Amino acid sequence: MHDRVRTPPAAGDLLGEALHLLRLTGTLYCRAELTAPWGIAVPPLPELMALVVVTAGHCWLDVDADIDGAGPRLLQPGSLTLLPHGVAHRFRSDPEATTDDLFDIPVEQISERYEILRHGGGGERTHVTYGVVRFDHAAGSKLVAQLPPIIHLDGWDDDDAGWLHSMLRLASREAQALRPGGETVLTRLADILVIQAIRSWLDAAPEARQGWLAALRDEQIGRALTAIHRAPEQDWNVASLAREAGMSRSAFSARFTELVGEPPMRYLAQWRLQLARTHLRRTPEPLSAVAHRFGYRSETAFCRAFKRAFGVSPGSVRSRAATSPLPGPP
Numbered sequence: 001m002h003d004r005v006r007t008p009p010a011a012g013d014l015l016g017e018a019l020h021l022l023r024l025t026g027t028l029y030c031r032a033e034l035t036a037p038w039g040i041a042v043p044p045l046p047e048l049m050a051l052v053v054v055t056a057g058h059c060w061l062d063v064d065a066d067i068d069g070a071g072p073r074l075l076q077p078g079s080l081t082l083l084p085h086g087v088a089h090r091f092r093s094d095p096e097a098t099t100d101d102l103f104d105i106p107v108e109q110i111s112e113r114y115e116i117l118r119h120g121g122g123g124e125r126t127h128v129t130y131g132v133v134r135f136d137h138a139a140g141s142k143l144v145a146q147l148p149p150i151i152h153l154d155g156w157d158d159d160d161a162g163w164l165h166s167m168l169r170l171a172s173r174e175a176q177a178l179r180p181g182g183e184t185v186l187t188r189l190a191d192i193l194v195i196q197a198i199r200s201w202l203d204a205a206p207e208a209r210q211g212w213l214a215a216l217r218d219e220q221i222g223r224a225l226t227a228i229h230r231a232p233e234q235d236w237n238v239a240s241l242a243r244e245a246g247m248s249r250s251a252f253s254a255r256f257t258e259l260v261g262e263p264p265m266r267y268l269a270q271w272r273l274q275l276a277r278t279h280l281r282r283t284p285e286p287l288s289a290v291a292h293r294f295g296y297r298s299e300t301a302f303c304r305a306f307k308r309a310f311g312v313s314p315g316s317v318r319s320r321a322a323t324s325p326l327p328g329p330p
Contacts (some may be wrong), residue, residue: 015213017218024134024194027113028116028131028132028175030107030131031114031116031127032117032127033117033119033125034059034118034119034120035120035123035126036094036121038097038119039092039097040091042102043101043102044085045132046085047134049083049084049133050083050089050130050132050297051131051190052081052091053081053128054075054127055128055189056127058126059091060072060073060092060095062091063150064089068202071162072095073152079154081151082150082194084147084148085149089119093123112277128188136281137274138275139229142212146207148207151198151201153197156289167193168188168225200290204309211259215256220247221255221256221260223246224244224264225239227265229271233294236268237265238252241264250317252264270309273309275294279294287299287302287314290302
């Protein structure tokens with residue numbers, strides 16, 4: 001999740017290998033100390049995910065447009081809620097409480113990635129650890145596209161969620177008494193909680209057996225996808241990918257398109273461009289080198305394909321990344 005050496009999953013775990021590619025970047029976390037009555041309105045956060053961990057008290061979560069049909073949700077201590085698509089939402093001490101806009105509420109900046117918010121009318125206390133994160137890898141975009149509007153887990157009293165129980169207790173302890181290095185512990189814990197919430201959904205949800213995720217689980221198509229993911233710069237074609245899958249060219253092309261939702265070569269092209277866009281945001285490497293790194297024979301061909309896919313030039317993506325700060329959480 002952060003830039004450090006990580007050991008890949010065991011051979012044969014194709015879904016695990018794809019998840020291994022996920023890295024959380026641009027993370028920012030907040031410890032919110034709230035006293036009733038209170039309400040906070042969070043605007044849309046494009047390309048970001050919101051993580052909510054209630055460590056004391058309770059709050060009501062209301063998602064704009066009621067996108068999952070559930071209405072306001074009561075979040076109890078020990079719960080973890082993930083909003084994968086950055087939709088606008090509101091937190092309240094009760095469903096009728098007035099809300100204040102997120103960016104109108106002052107915060108205490110503890111570090112570059114951690115801050116404290118104190119807000120409310122002085123009544124019953126609620127403590128929330130809140131984070132906004134993004135995945136910086138093409139695998140993240142593919143995965144997030146399949147996630148539901150809300151992933152919600154309760155961890156205090158579920159014997160099957162022992163990992164959540166333990167991690168939320170540690171998060172609660174750190175949030176209540178921020179000791180030296182505590183903000184680092186909390187941000188790392190929150191990063192892990194995001195991945196664990198997604199893994200729990202992958203294990204339980206029928207929707208996780210569809211689309212790109214189903215393709216990764218497929219013994220033959222999964223091998224072809226893994227080959228693309230491991231070596232996107234290689235000069236792949238339908239025939240060579242079919243050999244990786246152990247299938248005839250026609251059978252491979254038909255099955256790949258059925259499971260993934262697009263033909264193999266279109267998937268390869270989009271995968272390369274997503275990787276290139278992330279790379280451009282993170283490094284000053286010359287465009288010619290970036291083009292070669294991701295399988296393009298010339299800078300001109302790369303720039304043409306990039307602009308066709310994203311509507312902007314590669315150079316403009318790099319300049320935007322340098323001047324666009326991550327919006328802050330409540």
